[in-house]
Amino acid sequence: MNLTLQIWRQKDRNSPGQFQTYKMEKVNEHMSFLEMLDVLNERLEAEGQEPVAFESDCREGICGACGCMINGAPHGHLPRTTTCQLHMREFKDGDTITIEPFRAEAFPVVKDLVVDRSSLDRIIQAGGFISVRTGSAPDANATPVVKDDSDRAFDAATCIGCGACVASCPNAAAMLFTGAKITHLGLLPQGQPERYKRVVDMTAQMDKEAFGHCSNFGECTVACPKGISLDVIAQMNRDLLVAQFKGRTEA
Amino acid sequence: MSIKLEAGAPGGPIETAWDRHKFSMKIVNPANKRKYDIIVVGTGLAGAAAAATLAELGYNVLNFCFQDSPRRAHSIAAQGGINAAKNYQNDGDSIYRLFYDTVKGGDFRARERNVYRLAQVSVNIIDQATAQGVPFAREYGGLLDNRSFGGAQVSRTFYARGQTGQQLLLGAYQAHAKMVAAGKIKMFYRHEMLDVVLKDGHARGIVARDLVSGEVKSYAGDCVVLATGGYGNVFFLSTNAMGCNVTATWRAHRRGALFANPCYTQIHPTCIPVSGDYQSKLTLMSESLRNDGRVWVPKDPKDCWDDAAGKVGRHPNQIPESERDYYLERRYPAFGNLVPRDIASRAAKQVCDEGRGVSYKGRGVYLDFSDAIKRLGRKGVEERYGNLFEMYQRITGEDPYEVPMRMYPASHYTMGGLWVDYNTMSNVPGLFVLGEANFSDHGANRLGASALMQGLADGYFVAPPCIGNYLAIQGARAKDTNAPEFKAVEQDVKGRLSKLLAIKGKRSVDSFHRELGLLIWDNCGMGRTKEGLTKALGRIPALRDEFWQNVSVPGSDTGVNQSLEKAGRVADFLEFAELMCLDALEREESCGGHFREEHQDAEGEARRDDEHFSHVAAWEFKGVGQRPELHKEQLTFDYVKPSQRSYK
Numbered sequence: 077m078n079l080t081l082q083i084w085r086q087k088d089r090n091s092p093g094q095f096q097t098y099k100m101e102k103v104n105e106h107m108s109f110l111e112m113l114d115v116l117n118e119r120l121e122a123e124g125q126e127p128v129a130f131e132s133d134c135r136e137g138i139c140g141a142c143g144c145m146i147n148g149a150p151h152g153h154l155p156r157t158t159t160c161q162l163h164m165r166e167f168k169d170g171d172t173i174t175i176e177p178f179r180a181e182a183f184p185v186v187k188d189l190v191v192d193r194s195s196l197d198r199i200i201q202a203g204g205f206i207s208v209r210t211g212s213a214p215d216a217n218a219t220p221v222v223k224d225d226s227d228r229a230f231d232a233a234t235c236i237g238c239g240a241c242v243a244s245c246p247n248a249a250a251m252l253f254t255g256a257k258i259t260h261l262g263l264l265p266q267g268q269p270e271r272y273k274r275v276v277d278m279t280a281q282m283d284k285e286a287f288g289h290c291s292n293f294g295e296c297t298v299a300c301p302k303g304i305s306l307d308v309i310a311q312m313n314r315d316l317l318v319a320q321f322k323g324r325t326e327a
Numbered sequence: 328m329s330i331k332l333e334a335g336a337p338g339g340p341i342e343t344a345w346d347r348h349k350f351s352m353k354i355v356n357p358a359n360k361r362k363y364d365i366i367v368v369g370t371g372l373a374g375a376a377a378a379a380t381l382a383e384l385g386y387n388v389l390n391f392c393f394q395d396s397p398r399r400a401h402s403i404a405a406q407g408g409i410n411a412a413k414n415y416q417n418d419g420d421s422i423y424r425l426f427y428d429t430v431k432g433g434d435f436r437a438r439e440r441n442v443y444r445l446a447q448v449s450v451n452i453i454d455q456a457t458a459q460g461v462p463f464a465r466e467y468g469g470l471l472d473n474r475s476f477g478g479a480q481v482s483r484t485f486y487a488r489g490q491t492g493q494q495l496l497l498g499a500y501q502a503h504a505k506m507v508a509a510g511k512i513k514m515f516y517r518h519e520m521l522d523v524v525l526k527d528g529h530a531r532g533i534v535a536r537d538l539v540s541g542e543v544k545s546y547a548g549d550c551v552v553l554a555t556g557g558y559g560n561v562f563f564l565s566t567n568a569m570g571c572n573v574t575a576t577w578r579a580h581r582r583g584a585l586f587a588n589p590c591y592t593q594i595h596p597t598c599i600p601v602s603g604d605y606q607s608k609l610t611l612m613s614e615s616l617r618n619d620g621r622v623w624v625p626k627d628p629k630d631c632w633d634d635a636a637g638k639v640g641r642h643p644n645q646i647p648e649s650e651r652d653y654y655l656e657r658r659y660p661a662f663g664n665l666v667p668r669d670i671a672s673r674a675a676k677q678v679c680d681e682g683r684g685v686s687y688k689g690r691g692v693y694l695d696f697s698d699a700i701k702r703l704g705r706k707g708v709e710e711r712y713g714n715l716f717e718m719y720q721r722i723t724g725e726d727p728y729e730v731p732m733r734m735y736p737a738s739h740y741t742m743g744g745l746w747v748d749y750n751t752m753s754n755v756p757g758l759f760v761l762g763e764a765n766f767s768d769h770g771a772n773r774l775g776a777s778a779l780m781q782g783l784a785d786g787y788f789v790a791p792p793c794i795g796n797y798l799a800i801q802g803a804r805a806k807d808t809n810a811p812e813f814k815a816v817e818q819d820v821k822g823r824l825s826k827l828l829a830i831k832g833k834r835s836v837d838s839f840h841r842e843l844g845l846l847i848w849d850n851c852g853m854g855r856t857k858e859g860l861t862k863a864l865g866r867i868p869a870l871r872d873e874f875w876q877n878v879s880v881p882g883s884d885t886g887v888n889q890s891l892e893k894a895g896r897v898a899d900f901l902e903f904a905e906l907m908c909l910d911a912l913e914r915e916e917s918c919g920g921h922f923r924e925e926h927q928d929a930e931g932e933a934r935r936d937d938e939h940f941s942h943v944a945a946w947e948f949k950g951v952g953q954r955p956e957l958h959k960e961q962l963t964f965d966y967v968k969p970s971q972r973s974y975k
Contacts, residue, residue: 136718213454266460
């Protein structure tokens with residue numbers, strides 16, 4: 077198939093960017109979306125032009141490195157799919173595809189389609205962990221966990237930290253991301269001692285990073301390649317409320 | 328340099344060796360730990376676990392990763408599980424049995440005492456991860472579930488659906504994040520290590536490039552820990568992530584660290600076949616699929632299809648039972664579809680070499696679930712493999728509930744790596760090497776669910792006391808990056824980057840990588856011959872020369888330049904590949920993942936030569952294009968007597 081690509085090119089964080097148009101001919105439908113960009117980049121490189129900068133690593137949908145807006149949707153329109161797992165058979169001959177970076181104040185553009193998502197790391201650093209020094213753990217079967225709780229914790233723990241939830245949200249909120257970690261750890265007995273401190277600390281960091289607030293659009297859960305449910309946001313809000321009753325109001 | 332390879336493992340009963348060794352090691356006084364700076368490169372299971380653990384102990388850790396976040400490291404992609412000798416199933420497992428299985432599985436090419444220690448600490452890993460909140464699969468009673476994996480006769484594999492690596496890595500990442508917030512780990516995101524710096528013969532720092540600004544800078548410490556993964560991307564197409572590379576270990580090798588057993592690579596039998604020339608990487612499908620899927624090819628080559636050659640063949644569902652060859656069940660009746668990875672991979676290659684493969688260029692075999700669907704129902708199969716089936720369908724556009732899956736082996740893991748002693752330290756004092764980057768525990772073949780175990784064992788439990796011992800002996804030293812040793816290495820690194828940018832040739836970086844990969848895959852992949860290896864050794868230097876004359880690396884050394892990043896890595900693969908082929912040529916035997924076609928029995932099974940090759944081959948760098956010097960570490964087996972593996 078033949079395609080027209082409109083790709084956002086931006087030299088660095090402080091330079092203005094603009095769309096550039098590239099024609100792609102004879103694109104194989106079995107290619108992945110990123111392989112299609114590889115082909116473009118090889119062509120540009122051989123011509124001595126700078127290739128389009130984009131991130132990807134595992135190309136199996138699990139590392140969370142890849143991600144861009146494809147025709148206005150993070151990772152494209154196919155449900156529960158990362159950019160690397162999107163294949164060209166989802167497009168038609170003659171299509172024009174617009175490709176731009178994730179847009180959010182907390183995700184400054186590094187170059188072209190690459191953004192800085194270290195704000196998400198800082199949210200985890202604020203409290204997204206269980207404090208257990210290496211060597212101090214009891215026997216793993218000493219604490220049984222209700223299977224249903226464990227399964228729900230797992231569902232929340234599948235977050236890959238790609239940032240699609242932020243990119244899809246009109247408020248650029250990171251609530252699905254933050255709520256997922258709070259839910260994962262908060263459902264497990266091991267996570268109880270720090271449960272309320274965690275929610276206060278992580279949400280405070282979220283605000284500090286200039287992420288917006290949730291107004292229940294639900295775009296995030298649709299964009300999430302792992303299908304994380306909005307329930308995690310409700311769980312986070314509930315824990316935050318309980319934390320206030322417990323007198324934990326400051327991070 | 329005269330090098331004597333001493334593993335330094337204590338003698339006496341193997342069961343108490345590690346405890347006795349720990350007791351004999353020196354300890355840094357708690358109040359003095361903050362005087363030491365430790366450089367850790369890599370944030371996968373081994374790197375993140377080591378960084379977090381060392382920081383908890385009180386050391387200052389400088390941690391580097393080339394990705395935008397520590398959580399991206401490729402450990403995240405491991406699907407299957409992690410072994411541990413917990414014996415929660417009461418099915419006869421023990422530390423000794425895990426040790427025995429691992430030594431045997433590695434085809435008697437691993438160091439016995441290392442493997443025993445690995446089996447010992449495996450139980451602590453599960454405790455640690457569970458306490459961190461890793462959501463391992465559980466039974467209805469609330470206790471942990473296990474499964475049998477990779478042909479093991481006991482159920483000792485702990486798992487978290489098909490995402491065990493992700494969950495274990497996130498556990499380590501979270502422990503790491505806590506120490507970043509505590510100020511004990513200083514994290515350098517998007518920084519790539521490009522060289523190691525030695526001072527007075529000890530590893531004392533690294534030179535790294537900031538991939539955003541392009542700045543090249545030195546970092547000094549009291550020791551250096553490399554946890555930088557394997558070299559599987561030498562094949563270009565592999566299940567490794569795009570960024571996985573040999574640069575850190577290869578640069579350390581060039582500075583004096585010995586590279587051990589580079590020819591030991593693992594080819595995973597169940598990956599989605601190549602679909603075209605544009606292919607950038609291959610996707611693994613968990614080998615748990617072989618528990619219920621049956622592997623076959625058509626008996627008649629006329630029934631095979633190949634879209635590259637325009638050959639249509641026959642639809643698999645139209646081929647009757649009597650015209651299918653379930654070759655694993657036929658050749659290995661006892662283990663059937665569950666034979667170890669190396670055997671399953673080679674068998675697939677053999678039937679495809681016979682012209683009985685299917686899909687692009689005839690490189691694929693069927694993995695059929697129709698019997699399993701009849702037995703378990705579609706829902707039963709969906710419960711076990713739903714996410715894998717979904718992934719397969721997304722990539723291939725085919726529905727595996729209706730049409731058999733297609734699989735072909737691909738490079739997946741590398742057992743070779745930098746030589747380390749029992750303390751995980753290379754022959755360069757102060758240079759520690761952990762996880763897949765070292766060579767030590769898997770021998771010539773790694774068993775399923777053992778990689779996660781080894782990475783975490785090294786990072787959490789093995790390396791920290793050994794590093795403490797080294798530091799206690801050396802004492803804290805001045806950390807001065809203005810020292811001439813640092814400046815000289817910085818100049819080397821900068822010179823190399825400028826050289827790459829100045830070539831301004833006509834070929835893309837990837838085109839060289841792809842050509843190298845194909846050459847190595849054909850000649851140093853699943854089957855190796857003297858003839859093929861000699862041919863590859865003849866071709867690599869020419870390709871390397873062409874690279875340095877005709878590669879196109881656009882842009883500059885300031886700011887983000889992904890072409891420059893890739894070019895540096897491919898340049899190192901072009902040197903490393905030569906060593907890998909040489910090692911394969913010199914090892915005149917077949918063992919584990921290393922199959923020399925000259926060394927097989929009448930039935931096509933691997934034939935080891937314990938008399939001449941029961942050693943670790945550790946190579947010393949002598950210059951690009953110069954023959955490296957071979958050093959041997961003899962392997963002795965006091966507990967598990969070498970025998971020919973049989974899976975019939």
